[in-house]
Amino acid sequence: MSSRPPSTRRWRQVRSNPKIAMGAAILLFFGLVIAANPLLWATVWKGQERLYDPVIGYDHMIVHPSAPSATHWLGTDSLGRDVTSMFTLAARSSVAVAVAAALASGAVSLVLGSLAAYHRRWVDAVVTHMSDAMVLLPALLAVWIVGVGRPDETFGAVQVGAVFGLVYGLGPATAAVRAAGLVVMAKPFVEAARLVGAGGYWTMSRHLLPHLMPHAAVQAMIGVTGAIVAEAFLNFRSAVGGGIGFGYLVYEGLTWQEMLAGLRDIPWWVLGTGTLGITLLAAAFYLVGIGLREVFDSRAVQQRRVVSRAVG
Amino acid sequence: MRSPPDLRRRPTSDIQGRRVPWVVAFLARRLAWAVITLAIYLTAVFFFVQWWVPIDFSSQFALGGGQADAAARFGLDRPLPERYAEYMGGLLTGDLGQSFSGPPVSEMIADAAPVTILVFAVGAVIAYVVGELLGRVAAWRRGTALGSVVSVLGVVSATVFPPFLVFLLVRYLRQPMVSLRRFLGLPTDSLVIWRDSPFEPSEVLGLVALSLLAAVVAGLLVRAYAHRHRLRWLAFAAFPANLAAAVGALFAAGVGAEAIDLLYRVDYTTSIGSGSPVLVLLGVVLLSFGQVLFMMRVGIEDESDEYYVLSARAKGLTEREVRDVHVARNALIPTLAASFLALPTLLAGMVIVEFELEVDGLSSVFFDAVEVQDIPVMMGVLVVLGLLGIGLRLATDLTIAHLDPRQRRAAV
Numbered sequence: 001m002s003s004r005p006p007s008t009r010r011w012r013q014v015r016s017n018p019k020i021a022m023g024a025a026i027l028l029f030f031g032l033v034i035a036a037n038p039l040l041w042a043t044v045w046k047g048q049e050r051l052y053d054p055v056i057g058y059d060h061m062i063v064h065p066s067a068p069s070a071t072h073w074l075g076t077d078s079l080g081r082d083v084t085s086m087f088t089l090a091a092r093s094s095v096a097v098a099v100a101a102a103l104a105s106g107a108v109s110l111v112l113g114s115l116a117a118y119h120r121r122w123v124d125a126v127v128t129h130m131s132d133a134m135v136l137l138p139a140l141l142a143v144w145i146v147g148v149g150r151p152d153e154t155f156g157a158v159q160v161g162a163v164f165g166l167v168y169g170l171g172p173a174t175a176a177v178r179a180a181g182l183v184v185m186a187k188p189f190v191e192a193a194r195l196v197g198a199g200g201y202w203t204m205s206r207h208l209l210p211h212l213m214p215h216a217a218v219q220a221m222i223g224v225t226g227a228i229v230a231e232a233f234l235n236f237r238s239a240v241g242g243g244i245g246f247g248y249l250v251y252e253g254l255t256w257q258e259m260l261a262g263l264r265d266i267p268w269w270v271l272g273t274g275t276l277g278i279t280l281l282a283a284a285f286y287l288v289g290i291g292l293r294e295v296f297d298s299r300a301v302q303q304r305r306v307v308s309r310a311v312g
Numbered sequence: 313m314r315s316p317p318d319l320r321r322r323p324t325s326d327i328q329g330r331r332v333p334w335v336v337a338f339l340a341r342r343l344a345w346a347v348i349t350l351a352i353y354l355t356a357v358f359f360f361v362q363w364w365v366p367i368d369f370s371s372q373f374a375l376g377g378g379q380a381d382a383a384a385r386f387g388l389d390r391p392l393p394e395r396y397a398e399y400m401g402g403l404l405t406g407d408l409g410q411s412f413s414g415p416p417v418s419e420m421i422a423d424a425a426p427v428t429i430l431v432f433a434v435g436a437v438i439a440y441v442v443g444e445l446l447g448r449v450a451a452w453r454r455g456t457a458l459g460s461v462v463s464v465l466g467v468v469s470a471t472v473f474p475p476f477l478v479f480l481l482v483r484y485l486r487q488p489m490v491s492l493r494r495f496l497g498l499p500t501d502s503l504v505i506w507r508d509s510p511f512e513p514s515e516v517l518g519l520v521a522l523s524l525l526a527a528v529v530a531g532l533l534v535r536a537y538a539h540r541h542r543l544r545w546l547a548f549a550a551f552p553a554n555l556a557a558a559v560g561a562l563f564a565a566g567v568g569a570e571a572i573d574l575l576y577r578v579d580y581t582t583s584i585g586s587g588s589p590v591l592v593l594l595g596v597v598l599l600s601f602g603q604v605l606f607m608m609r610v611g612i613e614d615e616s617d618e619y620y621v622l623s624a625r626a627k628g629l630t631e632r633e634v635r636d637v638h639v640a641r642n643a644l645i646p647t648l649a650a651s652f653l654a655l656p657t658l659l660a661g662m663v664i665v666e667f668e669l670e671v672d673g674l675s676s677v678f679f680d681a682v683e684v685q686d687i688p689v690m691m692g693v694l695v696v697l698g699l700l701g702i703g704l705r706l707a708t709d710l711t712i713a714h715l716d717p718r719q720r721r722a723a724v
Contacts, residue, residue, distance in 0.1 A: 254475070
């Protein structure tokens with residue numbers, strides 16, 4: 001047994017987990033991409049709105065869509081817009097969706113899961129039945145219902161993420177966090193705390209919540225994966241809002257090849273940046289999620305048994 | 313000294329003094345739970361839809377009259393609780409209400425639901441089996457090249473953009489599928505196939521789904537038999553052989569050409585590859601096996617440290633036997649339980665693929681309804697999806713109880 005306190009040991013496991021490291025590296029890359037947008041506007045693209053504007057930019061000198069070149073690092077789409085400019089802008093909205101979804105789902109599942117695990121009886125019954133029911137509602141459909149017909153200003157990336165996170169948080173995330181909470185409540189230290197007279201607030205804030213944080217984080221990360229794909233799909237179909245996102249880039253690439261029925265090559269620089277943007281960002285969160293699950297869930301045999309009983 | 317309970321004996325249960333098999337008692341309890349859960353789901357969805365869809369939408373259905381007229385026609389001017397009571401009452405009698413555009417919702421859904429339900433149910437089962445088998449490999453070959461490749465596949469499956477997957481399938485399956493038809497001497501044009509066929513597409517789809525399901529179940533049974541009798545080659549060949557048998561059966565039944573057409577439609581009047589329900593099934597499997605893979609992997613890694621694994625190895629069993637006979641079986645139960653939490657992701661993936669492939673299923677009904685904000689139709693689709701989810705959950709619970717005697721005892 002290690003002499004270090006468990007939190008340090010866990011932290012070391014988190015840092016040395018290759019999946020979490022890979023996910024973090026991809027997230028760092030997206031951070032740089034987002035930061036690149038204002039930087040490029042301040043330096044390389046300064047005063048060249050007509051060339052690099054993500055919505056109305058157009059380069060009169062070349063035929064579009066054009067492959068990557070020195071002026072257009074990731075090429076241009078069929079309407080002559082610079083893909084680099086669109087990509088860096090799209091990254092911002094996708095990350096906003098991800099953060100909003102993670103926060104919403106994490107907060108909801110943490111509060112409901114810990115309340116249900118602590119109070120049991122009717123609170124638990126209500127929460128369990130509700131999460132069982134909400135698992136049946138795909139968050140994508142909920143976001144679509146809410147988002148259709150609402151303009152981008154009132155229902156943008158943050159709102160899409162929040163609604164997705166809320167629905168996902170009420171369903172699968174709460175179910176998983178509650179199951180983990182039951183395990184924590186059965187641990188000897190909770191009983192010891194009760195014996196020395198700890199109240200509900202103390203037990204929840206000192207024992208339950210710290211132990212449930214990683215489980216809520218795992219669920220939030222896996223939920224975010226779905227949120228990114230869902231937002232990209234709604235953006236792809238221009239169903240919700242009309243902003244420039246990764247989904248829109250995929251749409252641009254696909255319609256171009258469909259329009260010409262394979263007469264010309266697919267503009268991979270448009271299609272590829274869009275689809276890679278979605279998959280890389282989603283994979284970053286997914287990797288962090290399954291990495292965290294490996295660190296905090298595995299080898300906890302007792303815990304898993306209770307989970308299977310609680311979920312099944 | 314008390315002897316330990318015999319877990320191999322199937323327990324029975326008393327219902328009103330009569331002894332019944334555990335399945336009956338278990339299902340009775342779970343059905344009661346399912347009804348309550350479904351009621352909560354429907355209530356939540358009803359108020360969610362009514363609350364969020366802006367009320368002024370009804371003006372687009374106003375024929376001549378104003379918005380108030382349209383709202384009155386659809387009963388939207390009445391108080392919400394009254395509408396709720398009416399809707400839930402209607403549901404009890406199987407009445408899903410009337411679409412704002414006229415026809416009854418149940419009619420619109422009855423045409424579209426069978427395709428979606430078949431594709432999703434069979435797709436979910438196959439995705440589970442594929443994910444579970446690959447999860448074993450990923451966990452057992454941890455750190456090797458094969459393990460890494462399988463893990464990367466899992467991540468890609470869970471994060472790929474579904475419309476992009478559809479694009480890849482449609483574009484790159486085209487040439488092989490056309491060549492296959494030529495090779496088998498079948499007409500390449502879908503219209504010719506269906507013109508000469510005595511079958512309806514829905515009938516053939518039912519046959520295809522059934523035979524695929526039968527192939528998977530038979531594959532699992534043969535694998536179990538092969539493991540028991542230590543026939544490695546048989547365990548290896550179980551799935552390919554059964555799949556081949558299923559395809560052979562389809563051809564023997566005279567629906568081979570139609571089945572191939574359902575996998576990939578080559579119709580020169582519409583866009584190529586669209587309207588292929590079996591391709592949707594393939595898409596569902598590709599999109600969802602990754603989630604199961606990682607659940608199974610965590611399950612196996614948890615079990616690997618148990619003492620029974622040590623004793624199985626000490627007994628001299630091969631690594632494969634330790635993995636498949638001992639570890640995987642125990643890991644299966646938590647994986648099954650957790651896999652239900654992936655249901656919304658699975659459903660969302662299927663909805664996207666079905667919509668993108670232009671199959672006339674629930675997705676297109678739903679999306680058309682959302683575009684024009686036709687509330688009763690939206691609700692109708694969500695009701696069917698809820699029923700589908702609950703059905704899948706009951707099947708999962710039953711399987712878990714079948715695998716785990718403790719669950720069975722807890723249930724009865």
